[in-house]
Amino acid sequence: MQSRSLEIGVGLFLLAGLLALLLLALRVSGLSAASSSDTYRLYANFDNIAGLTVRAKVTMAGVTIGKVTAIDLDRDSYTGRVTMEVEKRVDNLPADSTASILTAGLLGEKYIGISVGGEEDLLKDGNTIHDTQSSLVLEDLIGKFLMNSVNKESK
Amino acid sequence: MSAENAYAVELKGLTFKRGVRTIFENVDIRIPRGKVTGIMGPSGCGKTTLLRLIAAQLRPQGGEVWVNGQNLPSLSRAELFDMRKQFGVLFQSGALFTDLDVFENVAFPLRVHTKLSDEMIRDIVLMKLQAVGLRGAVELMPDELSGGMKRRVALARAIALDPQILMYDEPFVGQDPIAMGVLVRLIRLLNDALGLTSIVVSHDLAETASIADYIYVVGDGQVLGQGTPAELKNSDNPRIQQFMKGIPDGPVPFHYPAPDYLDDLLGVR
Amino acid sequence: MRRKSLVERVRLLGRAGIDVVQAMGRSTLFLLSSLFGRSGLRNGSQLLIRQLYSVGVLSLPIIVVAGLFIGMVLALQGYNILTSYGSEQAVGQMVALTLLRELGPVVTGLLFAGRAGSALTAEIGNMKSTEQLSSLEMIGVDPLKYIIAPRLWAGFISMPLLAAIFSVVGIWGGAMVAVDWLGVYEGSFWSNMQNSVQFTEDVLNGVVKSMVFAFVVTWIAVFQGYDCEPTSEGISRATTKTVVYGSLAVLGLDFILTALMFGDL
DSSP states (O other): OHHHHHHHHHHHHHHHHHHHHHHIIIIISOOOTTSSSSEEEEEEEESOOTTOOTTOEEEETTEEEEEEEEEEEETTTTEEEEEEEEETTOOOOBTTOEEEEEESTTTSOEEEEEEOOOOSSBOOTTOEEOEEEOOOOHHHHHHHHHHHHHHHHHO | OOTTOSEEEEEEEEEEEETTEEEEEEEEEEEETTSEEEEEOOTTSSHHHHHHHHTTSSOOSEEEEEETTEEGGGSOHHHHHHHGGGEEEEOTTOOOOTTSOHHHHHHHHHHHHOOOOHHHHHHHHHHHHHHTTOGGGTTOOGGGSOHHHHHHHHHHHHTTTOOSEEEEESTTTTOOHHHHHHHHHHHHHHHHHHTOEEEEEEOOHHHHHHHOSEEEEEETTEEEEEEOHHHHHTOOOHHHHHHHHTOSSSSSOSSOSOSOHHHHHHSOO | OOSOOHHHHHHHHHHHHHHHHHHHHHHHHHHHHHHSSOOOOTTHHHHHHHHHHHHTGGGHHHHHHHHHHHHHHHHHHHHHHHGGGTOGGGHHHHHHHIIIIIIHHHHHHHHHIIIIIHHHHHHHHHHHHTTHHHHHHHHTOOHIIIIIHHHHHHHHHHHHHHHHHHHHHHHHHHHIIIIIISOOOHHHHHHHHHHHOOIIIIIIHHHHHHHHHHHHHHHHHHHHHHHSOSSHHHHHHHHHHHHHHHHHHHHHHHHHHHHHHHSOO
C-alpha cells in the first residue's frame, strides 16, 4: 500500500500545479473569456509619438479597448504612424473621433486615449483617425514656459 | 538450435578493440554444453569483456559469436533482447535492483517476460529462493543483505526464467570462506540439477579449479592454454605455470615497463 | 619535455572538439531512442508515477520555500524603490511580472538542476556502477525504456508545474509583505497586477520557458548519469557536471528566450 500513498502524493502534486497555472491565468493576469480575440485595425498619424511604445493601451473614457501593435514612420507626411487593434465590440466609433497620446501620471507610461466625435459615419477596419493630438513633450513645454516668462519680463 | 552440437557457445576468430587497444585478437573458445567451464586470467586481461561479448552487450570488431546456433553479431537489437532470455548472468556486485525487495527482484524477469498469475509467480520465486537457501529473506531489501546473500539472491533471479546458459562474473571476489563454499556448491549443484551450461569467469584459482570441468586461461588478448584443471597444473607453458602457482615475477613481469632504473636516477633530465 | 609544442596544443584542441561533438551525438541518439520506439512495458504508468513522485513531489518543499522568500524579498525591494516615485501600488505588478517572466522559470530551473537533476544523475550512475543497467539488459529489458524514459517524462511534466507553483507562492508572499506588512492598498495591488499582466505575453511565455528548461535540464541530468564512468569518482564528477551544465544551460537559454519573446526582435 506504499504505492497508494505514492499515487495520492503525485495526484496532489499534479492538482496543485494545474491549480497554480489556473490561478496565474485568472487571478494574476485577469484573463477573461472575451479578451483580445476579436479585434479590428485602426491607424492614426501623430506629429510626435515620443515615448509611445508597442503594446501600449488604447483607452476610451479610461476603459482599455485595445492596444498598439506597430509604430512606424510615414515617409510622405513625415509623421509617426501608429497601428492599433481595437476590440470588435467597440464598433461604434464615429469617423471624426480624436486620438491623443496621454501619460499615466507625471512620469508614467504613454497610452492612447480616444474621445468621441459627432459624425454619423463610423470607423471601420483599416480606417485612419485624422484628428490627432500629439504626445506632450516635457522639453517643449518647459521651453514655452521659459519663453513666456522672458516675454513678460521684457514688457 | 542444433541439439547435436556439443558446444553451447563458440567464439571463432573473435577480435575486439577498445580505441586503439586490442583486447582480444583472433580468439577461439568453445564452451561445452552441460559442463562448468572456467575462464581464468590475470586481472585486467578482459575476462569480463569476454562475458559481455558472449552476452552481446558489446559488439566485436571481427569474428563470430555462436550461441545455440545463432551468430549474435548478425542479430538486430530486438532479436538480441529476445535471445538474452536464454542467458542468466550473475554480476560481480550482484546488481540487485535497489528499489525492489528480494521477492520483487527475483520476480522481475517473470513479470516482464511471462503472463503468469501472481500466485504462480509467487510459487516460482519461493522455489528459486529455496534453491539458494534464502526463502526466509524474501521480504528484505537488498541493502539489508550481506554480500554473499546478495549474490545468492542475484543467482535466484538469474535462474528465474530457467536459462540454458548461466554466466558468473567473478563470483568469489570479496567473499568470506563460508560464503565462498556456499557459492561453489551452488554453482555445481545448479549446473548438474538444471542441466545448465555454466561459464565462470574468475581469477580465484583454487575455487575455480575445484568446480570447473574445463578451463581456459586468457591473457595478452589470446588464449594461453586450455584443458582440465589437472592438465593445466602440469602444463609446461611458463605463463600458465606462473599464473597457476602465483609466482610474482616471470613472463608477467613484476615491474611495469620503465626506462632503465639507474639511468632514471642518475641520468640527465 | 613537459612543455607541449604548438602542434600538440592544436591536436589537443581538435581532440576536445571531437569529444564534444561525439558527446552531443551520443546524447541525441540516447534521447531519441529513449523517447521513441516500442517500449513493450506493461507497467509504464506505474514507473512514471514513481518518478513523478521522486522528481516532482520531493522537489516541492524547496520550490515552495524558495518561492515564498523570493516573492517577499521582491516586494520589499520593489516597495523601497517604487515608494520614492510615489507609485508603491505598482509593487504587485512588479512582483508578478518579475516572477512570471524571469524568476519563476529560471530559479525553478536552477533549483531543479540542483535538487532533482543531481539526484537523477547520481541514481542512474549508481545503477550503472552496480551493473543494474547491464543486468536489466541481460534480463531482456531495455534500460532506456525502463529506467531512462520514465525519468525524462517525469522531468518534462514536473518542472512547468513546479515553476507555476513557485510563481503563485512568490506572488502570495509578495502580497503578504506588501499588503499586510507595508500597508499597500490591497485593491490597487491586485488590480495593478491584473491590468499589466497579460496571459499570452507573460503567463504563457513563462510556461514555455519552463518547458524548455525542463527539457534541457532533465536531458542533461539523465544523460550524465547514463554516460558517466561507473566508479564512485565518475559518479561524483557526473553529478557536478549536471549541476554546472544544467545551471549554465538554464541561464544561457533564458537570455535567448527572453530576447525572442520580449526583445521585439
